[in-house]
Amino acid sequence: MRDFKKYEVWQLAHENVLFIYKIILPKMPDSEKYGLKSQIKRASYSIPLNIAEGAGRNTDKDFVSFLDIALGSAHEVEYALLLIKDLEFISDKVYDLANDKINTIKSKLINLIKSIRKH
Numbered sequence: 001m002r003d004f005k006k007y008e009v010w011q012l013a014h015e016n017v018l019f020i021y022k023i024i025l026p027k028m029p030d031s032e033k034y035g036l037k038s039q040i041k042r043a044s045y046s047i048p049l050n051i052a053e054g055a056g057r058n059t060d061k062d063f064v065s066f067l068d069i070a071l072g073s074a075h076e077v078e079y080a081l082l083l084i085k086d087l088e089f090i091s092d093k094v095y096d097l098a099n100d101k102i103n104t105i106k107s108k109l110i111n112l113i114k115s116i117r118k119h
Contacts, residue, residue, distance in 0.1 A: 001055070001056060001058075002055040002056075002063070003055070004048075004051055004052040004054075004055035004056070007051060007055070007112070008108060009051065009105060009108035009109055009112055010048050010051045010052065010055075012101070012104060012105050012108065013047040013048040013051060013070070013074075013105050014048045015101075016044060016047070016077075016098075016101050016102065016105060017044045017045045017047075017048060019098065019101060020040060020041065020044040020077075020098075021041070023094060023098075024040065024081075024084065024090060024094070024098060025037055025040075025041065027089050027090050027094070028084065028089045029089070032089075036080065036083065036084065036087075039076075039080060040077060040080040040081070040084070043073045043076040043077045043080060044073075044077050046069070046070065046073035046076075047070045047073045047074055047077070047105065048070075050066045050067070050069045050070040050073065051066065051067065051070050053066050054066025054067055054069075054070075060116050060117075060119065063116060064113055064116050064117060067109055067112060067113050067116075068113065070109055071106060071109045071110065071113070074102055074105050074106045074109060075106070077102050078099065078102045078103070078106070081095060081098050081099055081102065082095075082099075
């Protein structure tokens with residue numbers, strides 16, 4: 001069994017959830033409470049949740065399946081951030097910071113998936 005907290009990608013994903021909750025969500029209107037606001041919340045915490053769940057599985061194949069789901073959620077967050085910026089809920093500066101974070105997470109997930117599949 002793996003300790004999910006030791007994976008750098010999990011740590012970055014967790015930090016990203018905190019960033020979304022503390023920086024992005026407060027800038028969004030209440031009218032998005034059950035729409036885009038809810039969607040980006042669920043997609044952002046899906047990333048570290050799936051890494052954690054996959055780390056608890058017994059086989060590399062199962063772990064990679066959960067990492068693939070986490071990667072899909074990362075792509076979802078990436079688009080949601082773009083939409084939030086284009087709707088002018090956040091500044092370009094905040095978007096650039098958030099986009100850099102999610103792209104780093106995506107890259108690290110891809111590298112981890114490749115590394116596990118190699119073995």
